[in-house]
Amino acid sequence: MIASAQFTIISLCDVVTSDTPPENPYEGQLWVDTSVTPPETKIWDGNEWVVQNDIETIRTTISILTEKDAQFQQTIDGLNSYVATLTETVETVSNDQGVLEERILNSESRVSELEHTVDGLSVTMQEQYIGGINYVQNSSGLNGITDDWSYSGTVKTDTSTDTQNNTISDSCFVLGAYSSLSQYIRGVVPGTYTISVRAKKTSTMSGYFYVTYNGNKTKYLFNKSTAFDWTDYSVTLTDVTDPTLRIYCYCRDASIYLADIMISEGAIPRKWTPAPNEIYTQEVKIDKRGIEVSNSASSQRTVITNTEFAGYYNDEVIFTLNKDETQTKKTTVDGELTVGKTKFVPMPTASEGLNIVILD
Structure with a gap:
């Protein structure tokens, strides 16, 4: 008995080129679809034909990538602009900091000057405030040894x-x-x-x-x-x-x-x-007792107090008031002298003497 069989040989490398898909495709089979222009190479994935050289998809993908690249470039440009602005801001801040530091230094200098001025004012005020009301009378003997002591x-x-x-x-x-x-x-x-x-x-x-x-x-x-x-x-x-x-x-x-x-x-x-009630100068003395005016060159002084009105030469009384009369040691009259009802008139020359006139 002689046996016989039929074999079908399939080349896995065969690529079917036709307007219609091959019948009974196997997984991985390639088909060049000539029904479209340009032809598309497709592969059977076990369920359907999948395009292998999808130019439109690639183009779309490239377009998307190009758009993304443009957006990325725009973002980069924006970042560059932001960085430039930030740099400029930093430089401005640096400049401002320099100006601020300069102002601070100027302020410190002015504060120093102000402190110096305040110190000067304090010293001035202190000097003005050092004087005060003295409760001690004749407190340094400028009027001699008075009865205050x-x-x-x-x-x-x-x-x-x-x-x-x-x-x-x-x-x-x-x-x-x-x-x-x-x-x-x-x-x-x-x-x-x-x-x-x-x-x-x-x-x-x-x-x-x-x-x-x-x-x-x-x-x-x-x-x-x-x-x-x-x-x-x-x-x-x-x-x-x-x-x-x-x-x-x-x-x-x-x-x-x-x-x-x-x-x-x-x-x-x-x-x-x-x-407060005392004034002492080289030639004038004023205190609560009265006034004394002197002239050291002529050794003269006039004293007016509540007890005397007198003129002195050295320490000798030359004239003084005593109640209702004036007492003098020496008197010189240059001109006429009237005493009561009597007038004494000097003649033109001393040798001619003195006229005595009795007044009515």
């Missing part, structure tokens, strides 16, 4: 070159051995007061200056048994309640020099000034 022993005033070079008032009191000087200050109101004095001590024995207040309280400005040159001393009383103060200085051995004595309100020492 009580003293014992030897006390005098001094206006020597040393005193003028070392004091504001150009005058001082000088206490000799075993001498004292004191003054009561009345009428102060409760508050804070500062007492100050500029002093010099030549002896090596005890000497002191103190103030008493509130009846029995005492504070020393100095209490020394050694010599010292011109020195400022002060003390502040923060609790004054009694209206009367007393300053007192004692010298056991010559000499203590006291100048620019000052009692003023407040907690700081003030620059010396005379009491």
Whole structure:
């Protein structure tokens, strides 16, 4: 018996080219579809023919990619523009920072100048405020030893070159051995007061200056048994309640020099000034007692007080008022002189004498 069979040989490399798809396609079979222009190569994926060279899809994809690329390029351009703007902004900020730093430096300089100005103003205000009302009468002996002061022993005033070079008032009191000087200050109101004095001590024995207040309280400005040159001393009383103060200085051995004595309100020492009702210049003295006008070149002075109206030559009274009469030591009349009902008229020449005329 002879067997026989039929085989179908399929070439996997065969590509069917036709207007219609091949029958009974196998998976992976290629078909060139000539029914379209240009022809399309398709492959059977087991379910359908899938175009392998889809130009439109590629074109669409390329178009999409091109559009995306354009958008990306636009985005890049935008980023570049933003970066440029940001750079410019940074540069502007840098410039502004430089300007700001310059302004800060200028401001610091102006603040420094302002502080300097404020310091200057403070100094000026302080200098203006250093002076104050002095409660001490004849506080540096510019009017001699007046009855404002009580003293014992030897006390005098001094206006020597040393005193003028070392004091504001150009005058001082000088206490000799075993001498004292004191003054009561009345009428102060409760508050804070500062007492100050500029002093010099030549002896090596005890000497002191103190103030008493509130009846029995005492504070020393100095209490020394050694010599010292011109020195400022002060003390502040923060609790004054009694209206009367007393300053007192004692010298056991010559000499203590006291100048620019000052009692003023407040907690700081003030620059010396005379009491409010006192004016002292080289030729004029005015205080609560009256007025004295002098001329050192002619040794003359005129004194007007509540007890006298007199003219002096050196220390001799030349004229004075005594109630309803004027007393003079010498009188010179250049012209006519009338006394009551009598007139004395000098002749043209001294040798001719004097006419005496009786008035009606």
